[in-house]
Amino acid sequence: MYVQLVELPGGAVVGRFRQVSLGKDNKLSTLDAPISGAASGEQFVGKIEAAWHEGGVRAFSGKRMPGGLIQLTGAGGLRANLRPAGEDDETRALEALRQGAEQATAAKEKAEAKAQRQKSWRKRTEALQGIVLATLRYNAMQSLSFRKYTDYPARYEATTAKLEDLLAQVKAARGDTGELIGRRSTLTASMFHTSIDETQHPHIEVRHAYEDSMREWQRLDELLVAASKVCQEPTPPDIDTQSFKKDCGRVPQLTQSLKTAGENSKTEFFKIRDVYQRELSKQEALRADAESVRRGTP
DSSP states (O other): OEEEEEEOTTSEEEEEEEEEEEOTTSOEEEEEEEEEEEEETTEEEEEEEOOGGGTOEEEEEEEEOGGGOEEEEEGGGEEEEEOOOOHHHHHHHHHHHHHHHHHHHHHHHHHHHHHHHHHHHHHHHHHHHHHHHHHHHHHHTGGGGGGGGTTHHHHHHHHHHHHHHHHHHHHHTOSSSHHHHHHHHHHHHHHHHHHIIIIIHHHHHHHHHHHHHHHHHHHHHHHHHHHHHHHTSOOOTTSOOHHHHHHHTTHHHHHHHHHHHHHHHHHHHHHHHHHHHHHHHHHHHHHHHHHHHHHTOO
16 A cells, blocks of 8 residues: 655645555456545545545545654545655565465466366276276176076977977877868967077077177276276376275276176076077977978978
8 A cells, every 4th residue: 555645735635545455366456546635733634536436435534653654544444554665665565466466376376277187086086986896896797697597598498398299299180180280280380489489589688688798898898998098197296196096906907807707708698599599490490390290291
């Protein structure tokens, strides 16, 4: 704060009021307004004639103190003890204020940059944690989805046995009467629907479960490969990345365990598929045999 006062003959006082302050945005703002007033002995009163957007006119009073000091009080919380100074003093004070503003701005930008890095690494850590958990879940559960269908091979074999029994009934119904011809047609159609309902349709579930398992294996493997590359990048020294590094240490082992789980899942599903293909081939041969009998062809 700088106040320039000139006492004129007759006691009138004129001058300027200048206040330079540092705002929340670390930018300097200046209030520079004329002063007018009157003095009587050591006392004087006046007004700071600022524009309305700078607070408007403010009244103040002052008192000369020993040593050339001036004590000011006024509206809007104005309180100051001023000492004599020259233009050089003002220049130095303003320069110090500017430097302080620059330092504060630099500190703020540095803090904001660090906060942004923290946010970025927090997202990386959360993403890596998600990959780790998903891989553990696949290894423990989804790669074992074939267990839901372990009784299906026996069902396929039972269906084949059922078709063999139906074929025997078709062969036992040989003859040219309408009743026998109708019975052969009914039995042959029953073999067709039985194969579809008890072998082909159930295996669609198995195939979908296998495809889901393989897709998840591939997805997680790609994520782990990408994570491995990210884990090789240097971490910032001013950010806490311990959790990230800990999960990075698990990536190689998880990659291997994922491969083992995926290969095991594929093998077990293929066992079910192989029985399905074998039994379906038998069932198609039985149906073809029944159809030949139904038509009366050798």
